[in-house]
Amino acid sequence: MKKKYLKSDHQTFICGKTEHHCIDAIPLFQSLTAEQKEKIHPLIQHKHFLRGETLYRPGQIADSLYVLKSGTTRIYRLADTGKEQLIRIVTPGEFTGELALFKEGIYEAFSEALSDCFVCAIKHSDFRELLLQYPSISVEMLATIAKRLATSEQQTAWATTETVKDRLLHFLISLADPKEIEPIVELKMAKKNLASYLGTTSESLSREFARLEKEKIIKEISYGKIKLLDFP
Structure with missing residues (x-):
């Protein structure tokens, strides 16, 4: 089927059978059967955001859950002083916009495309119905939210109780495989975003x-790839 593009100010809505299957590779829906997924396809809006464009921003009515099909986005807040605090990086298969899922409200953070992105958007009202019909989606979503909460609490603890050096070291250790003697970790974000994430x-x-x-605790073997030499 030929694609049909309907352009708005900042995004492209894509219609066509191939794109309707964007949820097939998304972990949130992997427990569903092919027949159940087929019932969800009509509820999905397919959106395209260019690098630098905003998916949503504070004050905007929160009405949709966004699941990333491809590309990368970042979620961040701005303090009254203008200082930016990175909350997390969203990669393909992950979702954002869930905080207002069970209440009428507005978005409280920014979501910005770090690269060209294709997004599957589902209205909150439709998604609530899916949670009632398919409890396995609820379980998967709760597990993800719980993990995010633990990460957020850790991030807050780092920022309030540790030096920048300790924050960085603990962050690198959190990425490492403890089974490896000198693990190599790969940063999933630019260093300027890592600085924001660590509150520095x-x-x-x-x-x-x-x-x-210099202290021979780490060695940068290439940009974004770090070997931990003194791994506890």
Whole structure:
């Protein structure tokens, strides 16, 4: 079937049988049968965002759950001072916009496309019905939200009780496989986003990377790939 593009100010809605199967590779729906997935397809809006465009922003009415088909987005907040705090990076198969799922409200953070993105959007009202029909989706979503909550609490603890050096080291350790003697970890975000995530500046983060490398605790073997030399 030939694709049909309907353009709006900042996104492209895609219609066509092939695109309707965007949920097939999304973990949130993997417990469903092919027949059950087919029933969900008509509820999905397929959206395209270019790099730098905003999926949603604070103050906007929260009415949809966004599941990322391809690309990468970041979720962040702005303090009254203008300082940015990165909350998380969203990668393909993950979802965002769930915080207002069970109440009428507005988005409280920004979601920005870090690359061109294709998104499956489902209205909150429709998704609530899916949760009632298919409890397995509820279980999968609760597990993801619980993991995010634990990560958020850890992030807060790092920012309030530890030095930048300790925050960085603990973050790198959290990415490592404890079974490896000198594990190599790969950063999933640019260093400027990592600085925001750890509650510091890019300059301070660069200094701590250099300090850890000088102390032979880590070694940057290529951009974004770090070997932990002194792994507890």
